[in-house]
Amino acid sequence: MNKQYDALALFSGGLDSILACKVIQDQGLKVLGLHFVTPFFGNPEKIEHWQEVYGVEIMPVDISEKYIQMMMDVPEHGMGKLVNPCVDCKIMMISHAKTLMKEFGAKFIISGEVTGQRPMSQRPPVLNAIRNSSETGDILLRPLCAHSQPETAVEKSGLVDREKLPNIFGRGRKIQLQMAKDYGFSEVPTPAGGCKLTEQENAARYFPLLQRLTKADVNSFQLATTGRQFWAGNKMLVVGRNRNDNERIEDLYEVEDYLFEVRGFPGPLSIGRAFCDDEWTQQDVLDAAAMTASFSPKAVKSGEEIHVAVIGPEGEMIVKVMPNRETSFVRPTLDGLKEWKKERGEQNS
Ligand code: SF4
Incomplete structure (x- = not known):
């Protein structure tokens, strides 16, 4: 049987995902970070380093094939400015985490999202849509902004003390940077985990x-x-x-x-x-x-x-x-992207 944990966390390697794990660990709970990997994001070779620097157990989860399939089918919530299906991406990762809960004995899922931090993908209605579509109403805890989120079962039962969780809102980074300092992180990564689709x-x-x-x-x-x-x-x-x-x-x-x-x-x-x-x-x-x-x-x-x-x-x-760059091969561009999205009947994300 696999080692058992209280929570499974979406661990991108970005600062918010790390802090979300830390504030739950602070309450004496065991957290396993899930580091999702596709050709577009994920850096599994950094897992060992992150484990050492941040003290979080992490495992890689490759979802490449079903992720690409989701991009090829029209993503339900559309793509962002480029080819980033952010809302469907979050739904897929959270839904996948949910399928692993039983195996690891986890009672809830953690995500480092912060209400209002991203103008599109972290607006309150979008966060609600992610919760609803992934069917994680009572088990998805966003510890960094829990106070502006519905109370989850683990908060109601007292397993997680909601009052001890931070109350972060909006685009500012001051609180997160102060928290990183307080935790004594020797490295402070960027807010998000780095995604080539954007x-x-x-x-x-x-x-x-x-x-x-x-x-x-x-x-x-x-x-x-x-x-x-x-x-x-x-x-x-x-x-x-x-x-x-x-x-x-x-x-x-x-x-x-x-x-x-x-x-x-x-x-x-x-x-x-x-x-x-x-x-x-x-x-x-x-x-x-x-x-x-x-x-x-x-x-x-x-x-x-x-x-x-x-x-x-x-x-x-x-x-x-003769060596030559003036051939029929040219750099790819995004020309026609808008029209392509329209043809697919994609909704604006
Ligand atoms: S930026 Fe990339 S990894 Fe992050 S939610 Fe959007 S598509 Fe997913």
Whole structure:
């Protein structure tokens, strides 16, 4: 049997999620932090560090596939300014936490949300909608703003002393920063946990996939999160920026992909992937090889044609190209995002 806890907490690694755990631990209760992981957020390699620095037990929970499916189906509460389905995201995490309660003997769920802190996703009606849709009316405790929230069963029973909980409201950060100081945290993270879906450049990487995919393809979103990304029609080219990216690209390689590697000079590894049953032409392969070679400074400096090894579905070949970034592959943009959302019948979040 798993170790037992009083509460399961949504633990993003942001300051509010940490403080929410601490104020409940202060009441002598055992808390397990759930660190949700998708291609867009989550940093499981930091768990050990967080455990040490903040004294909270944490476990990773990968929800990638069902999260992507939710984004591909129209999220019930729509997306924010970019491709961030914040309300449905919260509902999914809280609902998932609820399914784990029995396993860990938990009596309630904690979330670090603060009423009024975010203009859209933490307004009182939205917090109510999250509570209602996740069907956690009596078990979802938001300890940082409990006083402006309905009393939960654990407060009514006295397991949690509501009077000892802070009463934070609105966008200010003063109270949270003072609390971090009082707890003696050696590191004070940003309020939220960092989410790529709210960042312009990253959202532009995911938008072409959302437009083209018909199934929740976790690998492609992981690939879109790696290296530099370019698109030519329905073909994506991902070029590694460093050794980590190159290793990641090798890990994510699938049999239908093209892999490009500069020969004779140090350079990046690239992966090419087609969507919507599109196929690579000889020109696409040459363009992707030229683009890959253009990110090898020594190859560019040589001023000569460069050999690039290409591993594709038909086997391995060597092509000769001049390094070149003026090809059919261009950076993805968010052009057409509004229209796409409208076409999907998405409501404004
Ligand atoms: S910012 Fe990202 S992680 Fe946070 S609620 Fe929105 S979609 Fe979810």
